[in-house]
Amino acid sequence: MTTVNAPKSNTKVNKLGLEKAVYKGLESTLCNGCGHDSISARIIDACFDLGIRSEFIAKFSGIGCSSKSPAYFLSRSHGFNSLHGRMPSVATGAMVANRELTGIGVSGDGDTGSIGFGQFKHAIRRNAPMVYIIENNGVYGLTKGQFSATSDVGQELKHAGINELPPIDLCLEAIVADCGFVARSFAGDPKQVTTLLKAALSFKGTAVLDIISPCVTFNDKDESTKSYSWGKAHNEHVIDATFVPYFEEIIVDYAPGEAKEVELHDGSKIVLKKLDRAHDATDRMAAIKLLEEAKHKQQFITGLIYINQSRADLREQEHLPETPLVHLPAAKLRPSKDSLVKLMEGMK
Amino acid sequence: MTIAETQPNPARTKAGEPVVNDFSITIATKNGSGSQTANATLLRALFKMGIPVSGKNLFPSNIQGLPTWYTIRASKEGFIARRQRAEVLVAMNKATVLDDVQKLESGGVCVYSDSLGYTPNRDDITFYKIPAGKLADASGLAGKLRGYAENMAYVGVLIYLLGIDLEEVKAALTWQFKGKAKAIEPNIKTINAAIDWAKETLTKNDSFKVERMNNTGGLIMIDGNTAAALGAIYGGVSFVAWYPITPATSLADALNFYLPSLRTDPENKTPTYSVVQAEDELAALGMVLGAGWAGARSMTSTSGPGISLMSEFAGYGYFAEIPAVIWDIQRMGPSTGLPTRVSQGDVLPTYFLGHGDTKNVILLPGSVKECFEFGWRAFDLAERLQTPVFILSDLDIGMNQWMSEPFDYPEGEMDRGKVLTKEDLERLGGKWARYRDVDGDGIGWRTLPGTDHPMAAYFTRGTGHTEMATYSERPEDWEKNMERLGRKFETARKLAPAPVEDRVEGAEIGLIGYGSTDPAIIEARSRLAAKGVKTSYLRLRALPLSESVESFIRAHDRVYVVELNTDAQVAQLVRLDAPELAGRVFPLNHNDGLPLTARWIVEALEKMEA
Ligand SMILES: Cc1ncc(C[n+]2csc(CCOP(=O)(O)OP(=O)(O)O)c2C)c(N)n1
Ligand code: SF4
Numbered sequence: 037m038t039t040v041n042a043p044k045s046n047t048k049v050n051k052l053g054l055e056k057a058v059y060k061g062l063e064s065t066l067c068n069g070c071g072h073d074s075i076s077a078r079i080i081d082a083c084f085d086l087g088i089r090s091e092f093i094a095k096f097s098g099i100g101c102s103s104k105s106p107a108y109f110l111s112r113s114h115g116f117n118s119l120h121g122r123m124p125s126v127a128t129g130a131m132v133a134n135r136e137l138t139g140i141g142v143s144g145d146g147d148t149g150s151i152g153f154g155q156f157k158h159a160i161r162r163n164a165p166m167v168y169i170i171e172n173n174g175v176y177g178l179t180k181g182q183f184s185a186t187s188d189v190g191q192e193l194k195h196a197g198i199n200e201l202p203p204i205d206l207c208l209e210a211i212v213a214d215c216g217f218v219a220r221s222f223a224g225d226p227k228q229v230t231t232l233l234k235a236a237l238s239f240k241g242t243a244v245l246d247i248i249s250p251c252v253t254f255n256d257k258d259e260s261t262k263s264y265s266w267g268k269a270h271n272e273h274v275i276d277a278t279f280v281p282y283f284e285e286i287i288v289d290y291a292p293g294e295a296k297e298v299e300l301h302d303g304s305k306i307v308l309k310k311l312d313r314a315h316d317a318t319d320r321m322a323a324i325k326l327l328e329e330a331k332h333k334q335q336f337i338t339g340l341i342y343i344n345q346s347r348a349d350l351r352e353q354e355h356l357p358e359t360p361l362v363h364l365p366a367a368k369l370r371p372s373k374d375s376l377v378k379l380m381e382g383m384k
Numbered sequence: 385m386t387i388a389e390t391q392p393n394p395a396r397t398k399a400g401e402p403v404v405n406d407f408s409i410t411i412a413t414k415n416g417s418g419s420q421t422a423n424a425t426l427l428r429a430l431f432k433m434g435i436p437v438s439g440k441n442l443f444p445s446n447i448q449g450l451p452t453w454y455t456i457r458a459s460k461e462g463f464i465a466r467r468q469r470a471e472v473l474v475a476m477n478k479a480t481v482l483d484d485v486q487k488l489e490s491g492g493v494c495v496y497s498d499s500l501g502y503t504p505n506r507d508d509i510t511f512y513k514i515p516a517g518k519l520a521d522a523s524g525l526a527g528k529l530r531g532y533a534e535n536m537a538y539v540g541v542l543i544y545l546l547g548i549d550l551e552e553v554k555a556a557l558t559w560q561f562k563g564k565a566k567a568i569e570p571n572i573k574t575i576n577a578a579i580d581w582a583k584e585t586l587t588k589n590d591s592f593k594v595e596r597m598n599n600t601g602g603l604i605m606i607d608g609n610t611a612a613a614l615g616a617i618y619g620g621v622s623f624v625a626w627y628p629i630t631p632a633t634s635l636a637d638a639l640n641f642y643l644p645s646l647r648t649d650p651e652n653k654t655p656t657y658s659v660v661q662a663e664d665e666l667a668a669l670g671m672v673l674g675a676g677w678a679g680a681r682s683m684t685s686t687s688g689p690g691i692s693l694m695s696e697f698a699g700y701g702y703f704a705e706i707p708a709v710i711w712d713i714q715r716m717g718p719s720t721g722l723p724t725r726v727s728q729g730d731v732l733p734t735y736f737l738g739h740g741d742t743k744n745v746i747l748l749p750g751s752v753k754e755c756f757e758f759g760w761r762a763f764d765l766a767e768r769l770q771t772p773v774f775i776l777s778d779l780d781i782g783m784n785q786w787m788s789e790p791f792d793y794p795e796g797e798m799d800r801g802k803v804l805t806k807e808d809l810e811r812l813g814g815k816w817a818r819y820r821d822v823d824g825d826g827i828g829w830r831t832l833p834g835t836d837h838p839m840a841a842y843f844t845r846g847t848g849h850t851e852m853a854t855y856s857e858r859p860e861d862w863e864k865n866m867e868r869l870g871r872k873f874e875t876a877r878k879l880a881p882a883p884v885e886d887r888v889e890g891a892e893i894g895l896i897g898y899g900s901t902d903p904a905i906i907e908a909r910s911r912l913a914a915k916g917v918k919t920s921y922l923r924l925r926a927l928p929l930s931e932s933v934e935s936f937i938r939a940h941d942r943v944y945v946v947e948l949n950t951d952a953q954v955a956q957l958v959r960l961d962a963p964e965l966a967g968r969v970f971p972l973n974h975n976d977g978l979p980l981t982a983r984w985i986v987e988a989l990e991k992m993e994a
Contacts, residue, residue, distance in 0.1 A: 058838075062854075089836075090841075091834065091835065091836050091837065091838070091840060091841070092834055092836075094678070094833040094834075096674075106843075107843055107855070111841065112838050112840075112841050113833075113841050114831070114832075114833035114834075114840070114841045114842065114843075114844070115841070115842075115843040115844060115845075116674070116677060116844045117843065117844065117845040117846070117847070118670070118673075118700070118846075119670070119696055119697060119700055119846065122666060122667070122670045122696075122697070124667075124670075125625075125662070125666070125667040125668075125669075125670025125671045125674065126670045126671070126673060126674035126677075127674060128660070128667075128670075128671050128674060129623060129625065129670065129671035129672060129673065129674025129675035129676075129677075129678070129680075129682065130674035130675060130677060130678040130833065131674075132623060132658045132660070132671075132675060132680075133622070133623055133658075133674070133675035133676075133678035133679065133680035133682070134678045134679065134680075134832075134833065134834050136834050137678070137833055137834050154663055154664070154667075155663070155666075155667055155670070158662075158663040158667065162660075350660075354655075354658040354660075355654055355655055356654070356655075356658060357649060357652065357654040357655070357656060358652070358654075360834070361622040361623060361656070361657070361658065361675075361680045362622075362678055362679035362680050362832060362834075364622065364656050366620065366797065366798050368649055368656050369620030369621075369622060369647075369656060369681070369798070370618055370619070370620050370794065370798065371617065371618060371646045371647065373793045375646060376614075376618060376791065376793050377790075377793075379614070380604055380790035380791060383604035383605060383606050383790075384602070384603065384604050384605075384790075
């Protein structure tokens, strides 16, 4: 294999023999301390840990500070920085065209919750195979501080004033659209973000990760629910999820009834351990209720909120051939001359 | 029965002399009355009698109840454009009968249903009243189906009056119903009853008739949207995303109809394609660009309103250089406009679709045969040029029935364009630049995601970029990139299908046309020639304009650009491209929602020349 670097003696390598540096991207141009950068770092961690071949990852994004970030991770992966709110459609087309690709989509709360709300819902509805990350800061960063659709009621911004509109809960919207993998996390919680990313990368359909990702420039006041201090103080894990790749033995040992094991299609497993709240992540109504209650009480609950692998993903719905559409030879793409002659006969 | 005094049309016939295979029939019905089968049967029977024909549906944007007209033109000389007036009218719609009769050519014929309560009000027309409802009794059908059978009553009467071959009508019905006796029989019964009744009751008192000819042998009959879909299928389309809109929907329908039989892999019984109905046109083009970027031959089809929604993605595709094929089956006006009426009004908006200096490659099919050809060729061009390629068809070509030579199988190998594989990258030692003009044609080399080489990846963006596809706001990078895109556009000018020219010795007048106006222009030229007016003709088949356009203008004193829009869109482009010749270029444009006629062209040209 051309891509495997020979392991050097003193640097850590993954199962492909690759150093972590291989998974990095260009240097970030985002503000110092921007939550989006820590999420990029977690994507690098997750892909490195899992030993993913970056060449078979495709990165997609819309427009926004968040959407710039695919340039800052996985430099060996093709990237497509598309249009504001239109990342899901681009990813959908590419994922159908080449079934060997794993898609990572990065979007912002403005990108997903406003201009791209329709594409977000429809990509989920189709179960387009991709990890859909929303780097949620409750504000438009790149256009300098307008309210987004996830801004809190009463949230105050320097130029925009006070927000009066209720926020859209993107996890709730994902579940309502029948998403089979819905998680919420916090950019300041590296362990949880990495675990959820790993699980999402092994999930078959659309996996939505709504990650609160503070904007240090426009929305990081202590009272903002999208700030670092709020996140740190209020982050409440509702489920303790452990991700076990298919090549590892499960070593976590829970008492009977305490944990639930969910096997993903690639053979890896998620072990869900109930915490105080006793949330069952496989129960859709429970997940909706949990989110509604949390919204009502302004609680910041994180973890894998809902998982359900029963729906066919878009590739299955389309009955795609084993060989990716993009690799089909001309002989399979162009019907025979004979068939055209026959067709023409029938139209005479 | 009412038979008025016959006043033969002095312009067309001498009294009593039969008019053979040279007239138009208009059938006026209501939307949803099930007349399509009857009309298509008549068209096919005439076609199979060897008579050149065309069939056009003039229909409202409505599902049921509004007036609809179907016109069949039979022309022994092979002219298949719409004619302004018909000689034969079948009046089945009470709401329009007065107007329909008024529009008949003097000396014409009107067959009308007794249910209209109509009393003939022109004495230069021959009228035949028919008991359509009663004749439908013979079908043995009840309810809605019996209503449909009424249409077969006029088929029977026309068979008798015009001398249409009954056997060809039966064959046409069998063909239409794919041999299903249960569906065919009630129709034949009605037709027979109508013929018997007509023989017994009517006295043929007009001069129109058909006679067997031998001018359609070997030809097929098809609509442009089906032709386009087949072209795409033979062009190896593997991804389609679309959103329903008249008059483009039947293109996607045809894809869905033919793909399963033509493109299921016989080895493993799986489809070699995917068709996704998108949530809107923005998503449709987004998916198409995603798939095109990944390396699939991908396309969408839409009409004007969808084209506007695709604008942002079109500009992106142009600038990020992603292959895509976009069919625009043009209809009239903005918003819903006149969605079931034809126009060529999207040329300029599509040419410049995008933002920040975009000039798109556009193909202009002038026949169903070209719809097929451009259907596959567009993929070769899009992948070679790494850009969205638009194909501007229209409602007339797309949805109406046209005679055609059988389609030719695509020549040569597919051109998959400049793609670097893993092996290429190994050979190059991983050194390459996505947007570098290595070959001098303005087109860079690309890699596809999933290429197993550590140097394969690049970052696609709409923002300013260097040759290496890295972010850049440097003025010189931007300018250099735009310069290269300009070079690529010149490459496109050479690769796009060249115009078809017919230069006539000694002609002072040149005509430029494109798309569905071709038959009307051909006929108009013949009429003008008969009057001693020589014209040359250049039919455009693509934008950017070929260099031959300039030489064509130079060779003529006056060049008229014939088109179906209000702003004389292509005339403007021609003037833009050849500003020093602009004074010789005149618009000859018309935009009333109907297919162009030779009569309009001749009259408008004579006015301009006067
Ligand atoms: C069609 C269109 N409209 C508006 C914009 C301007 N625009 C760029 S980014 C952005 C908002 C980004 O906010 P968000 O998605 O929350 O991302 P963040 O910058 O906060 O990470 C807007 C409105 C655009 N690029 N395209
Ligand atoms: S403006 Fe906000 S979102 Fe944008 S880079 Fe800076 S901190 Fe991040």
